[in-house]
Amino acid sequence: MVIINNEHVDLETPSGVMRTHIVRPAAAGKYPGLIFFSEIFQITAPIRRTAAMLAGHGYIVAMPEVYHEFEPAGTILAYDQAGSDRGNYLKTAKSVAAYDADTRAILDYLKMRPDCTGKLGAMGICMGGHLAFRAAMEPDVAGTVCFYGTDIHSGTLGEGKHDDSMARAAEITGELFMAWGRQDPHVPTEGRMKILARLNELNIRLNWHEVNGAHAFLRDEGVRYDPELAHSLMSLVYDFFHRKLAQGDLPV
Template sequence: MIIQKHDVDLNTPTGTMCCTVYRPQADGKFPCIIFYSEIFQQTAPIARSAAMMAGHGFVVIVPEVFHELNPIGTVLGYDDQGKDKGNTDKFTKPLESHDSDTIAILNFFANAEYCNGQFGSMGVCLGGHLAYRAALNPHIQATFCLYATDIHSNTIPCGEGNDSFTRTGEIQGEIVMVWGKQDPHVPTEGRQKIYQQLIDTNRLFSWHEFNAQHAFMRDEGDRYDPALALECYTKAVALFQRALHKA
């Protein structure tokens, strides 16, 4: 489908959050996918991923995940300076503030004329964690997480007992977890810990581990795996087409 793009500024308890919306040009109401970025915010690869998903008949919403900590429109570079700033932001913003961001998105887009009231979440790296975190909200019906960081290690600040790993049992929708076995950010022990938690809490989930490095979806840099990225897009589209029933 041919798509269009526009920005929406939302009020949140921690300030104005800009969301970029990618959606079909065609008239009608479509399911929504909240697409959470990596620590660099909405880079060109993130924008292309969002457009890819929107072209399959979804409203894809890309929030600025660190809107409290940067001027609106900030995009960090894929370099040491950008990585250092992004990691500082990641370890500064508590999960509770990400929760209130998600609620603001759900509240606004539930009433948007082009949305049908069905919601999923998707993300890469930090965004994979935030998609997993969003799945704690009962309005999220399906989730696709790509190499989600910090779930196993509980290294993003939050209140005691409010970490995403501990609250896994609250996830109600279907969830798909995708990992690279050569990813140093989530080692084998970390992946096994999350897998066991999903088993122990009897969640509805699928699990995929590939011979790939961290950020293998990012279509810039030497870790990009185009064939594997295409396979993952196909899996994500299939999940959301199945789980988000179009009105």
């Protein structure tokens, strides 16, 4: 049985102090570090439960409050129309450079923790899937999991609804795990194929999964949750991170 500890740290970033929630195994020892990006609603109960599952498999999981410039520490947006409207507004009020600086601050923090092995990965859901995709561009991120990352295909993340994620995908040196719901209107077939073509063009080390699921099929709350898909894909995620961050790549 793995017991989970919960804590938080307030990290300095160029755009202000960022509350970052940490879950990790309680047992003494060193563990790989994961940065886990939430949906637009920040650190909700479903995000915490997913993070606890990751930590229970032997990782230090850091969850940033991505809207720390705009909302008081500890703010959680509700899964309703008002929360969605606020989250979608803030998504394009913050600059891409600020998102990237937040990522770098968390990765540097994880590496300096005495209980971290120095091996780093990233994971994100929805908007967080896009932020994880950008985290994969950091040279010390060995493995990245993106669940239905929004706005990658359209280049509309951040202030001005303009990002360079597709262009900068060439900077990804680690391995990607991309998961999509085929019934997700936010990332239609043509959008997914645009991303896939770009990653194939770059010969990125890639695991590509498409399932018959809606947007937010991973979230264990609400009508779109699909427990079977969530369980099967998260099992693959645990194997992926174990191979990339715990064992390291085995020779072919």
